[in-house]
Amino acid sequence: MTAGSVAPERVSLRDRIRTQAHVHRSWTIFVGMSVGSVLLYLWASTVPFSLFQQQNSWIDGFVNAGVFMLLALGLNIVIGMAGLLDLGYAAFFAFGAYLYAFGASPFTHLHLPFLVLLILGAAVAAVFGILLGAPTLRLRGDYLAIVTLGFGEIVPILFLNLEKYTQGTNGIGGIDRPNIFGYQFPGIDQTPYYILMTVVLTIVLILMYRLQDSRIGRAWAAIREDELAAAANGINTVTTKLAAFALGATTAGFAGVLNASKLTIVDPTQFLFTVSFTVLAMVVLGGMGNIAGVAVGAFVLYNVQAVLLKQLNALFEGLNVPILENIDFVKYQYLLFGIALVLMMLFRPEGLFPSQRRRAELHAAEEELPDEEEPTEPVEPPNTGVTEDTRV
Amino acid sequence: MTGAETTAPDGGLLLKARGVTKRFGGLLAVNSVDFDIPKGAIVSLIGPNGAGKTTFFNVIAGIYDPTAGVIDFHGRQMIARPQRSWLEPFLWFLPAFIGGAVIAFAAIEHASEPVLFLLGLLTLIGLMTTMVTGAARPVRYQKALPRVGIFKSARPNDMVQAGLGRTFQNIRLFQNMTAIENVLVGMHTQMKASWVDAMLSTRRDRAEELSAHETARGYLKLVGLVGKDDEYAKNLPYGDQRRLEIARALGSKPSLLLLDEPTAGMNPRETQQMITLINRLRRDLDLTVLLIEHDMKVVMEISDRVTVLDHGEKIAEGTPEEVRKNPKVIEAYLGTPPE
DSSP states (O other): OHHHHHHOOOOOOHHHHHHHHTTHOOOOOOOOHHHHHHHHHHHHHHHHHHHHSSSSHHHHHHHHHHHHHHHHHHHIHHHHHHHHSSOTTTHHHHHHHHHHHHHHHTTTTOOOOOHHHHHHHHHHHHHHHHHHHHHHHEOHHHHHHHHHHHHHHHHHHHHOOOHHHGGGGGGGGOOOOOOTEEEOOOOSSOOOHHHHHHHEEEHHHHHHHHTTTHHHHHHHHHHHHHHHHHEEEEOOOHHHHHHHHHHHHHHHHHHHHHHHHHOOOOOHHGHHHHHHHHHHHHHHOOOOOOOOOHHHHHHHHHHIIIIIIIHHHHHHHHOTTGGGGGOOOTTTHHHHHHHHHHHHOOOOTSSSOOOHHHHHHHTTHHOOOOOSSSSSOOSSSSOOOOOHHHHH | OOOOOSTTTTTOOOEEEEEEEEEEETEEEEEEEEEEETOOOOOOOOTTTTHEEEEEEHHHHHSSSOEEEEEETTEEEEEEOOOOOHHHHHHHHHHHHHHHHHHHHHHHHOOHHHHHHHHHHHHHHHHHHHHHHHHOOOOHHHHHGGGGTTBOOHHHHHHHHHHHEESSOOOOTTTBBBBBHHHHHHHHGGGGOOOOHHHTHHHHHHHHHHHHHHHHHHHHHTTTSSSSSTTTTGGGOOOHHHHHHHHHTTTTTOSSSEEEEETTTHHHHHHHHHHHHHHHHHHHHHHHHEEEOHHHHHHHHOOOOEEEEEEEEEEEEEEEHHHHHHHHHHHHHHOOOOO
């Protein structure tokens, strides 16, 4: 398949690097993330870019982008790998964030260590992932999307209305900043958060790639391709999908704790449907199923939303053109996302950085002969009917 | 091959079906079929189109719950009409009901908040346990259910766990996975690594992956797919796809292999290869094979026993010679001779 098998003695440097990167993937990710984060840090302080906003604001934006990258990577397990549409993903984000708020704030007078709460937050999110998943994963496709959508709506409303425990709309403020092994994170300088986020993202990326190529990763891919055939090969579809849900929720729990510790305030408006939608857009734009693509997609999309649109506003205000100067691009960001999603679905459904397999799946209809699409079974009752979907 | 091995070596029954009935609304697809598969035999199921062969197959494989009847596999009742399955969700929510009642009582008695919190946590843990157990359905849970009067038919993956492998009439490979990945998915039940192992990339996990790849290559070689490991399944020629599906089914080390029209759409040479392959599988892997087949030449050549279905009913059973001469079978295939 590779050039190596054709002419073993003349392998191009690029191919050799690619092969080595695949063999030592965890190291590649480690080196790539280190170099990338350092470059980004320098990038933010070089001249044309440091003029737009202060270096600290850039770094702050990158850390926020890191939170969304985590969310997108987690949702990628559910949507990209296992093929389950989850529209209420922000709920798990909320569980992580509120757990940190309960564990380390003046509101409860508890001040537990950051790392303990990081693990606990992820665990609690996973528990709710399983609680939501266990009864609903027998559903498929649209029905699952509706249930998760409902769940995603319920959770912020619960946090809003359980005023006694969550302070409702005011949210829980004054949350502790992280303290790792005696190092207290400062309030203004964002660099420690940047480093922490890079470390967490590196670990998560390594784990995701390992998962993808493991037994369970193959099982997810099999379920996504053909659930009945997967079950007929001994895959317990319910538990495997549950694992996808739980692991996706875990990642969101991490993101929630990190976000809460950075903002030092949580309130229900941080976890509305717009968050789920934004993360979904990131996964789709980045390329479902391609881990690196999703991470890059999330980073790009967040920076478009947080930096580019603001700069566009500033630019157009300066132009003094009657209508254009009144356009608030930040207000229209979801319109823009929506348009981007529609265009993507029409012209490049596999995303900007597609995984090989997803691209093949999405373009299958164009390549195959039409009669291979549907099972042809003339007389006997359909053996791919609905009964297996609805079994409890 | 034929005739001589009519009785299996140890005479044991691998699969025993009694009175299996499957009704789709008004259509009686399978009507009270008794069916035995002796260990080590090659049994064929034949019949005209629409006779209910594939439906019967799907009942055995755990895809459909039967309307009536019982199927024992390896001497254990696996498949029957579900009884009181509506009770099961109540079992899952039982801890929540009990916990909720206790919490309500405690609240009325003005228990302190930490106590209420602890009770809530216990309830949640109980709910989690029952729900995950109900979703995962471990064997112990499946065996415990009948004791409370609930019977649930085995799901397809339970049947695979118990030693059943199958192929589909219309090939259902994972089209966008490579040949070797397809076989590796088939080996799912034979591998142990959990997602924790995968994340930590433990030594055990890596060793298992390596040996699994080796074994998978072995299965591909066994069915005659050499050098096509990294080919996408959809790019393989039709005959190879059929063979790959068999390799995938072999991955779970089945004791009973269900083949749904393995030679459909094949030319005579490929058909002959398939016959050789099935015979070799039985000999080398000690497999029992249940076959649905339209090609009478194949059926007569490799079957130890033949069962004929027509309009969902069993009309004949016996050795290939007996079935061939059975007037009912001739009538089913060719129609009633004019008076």
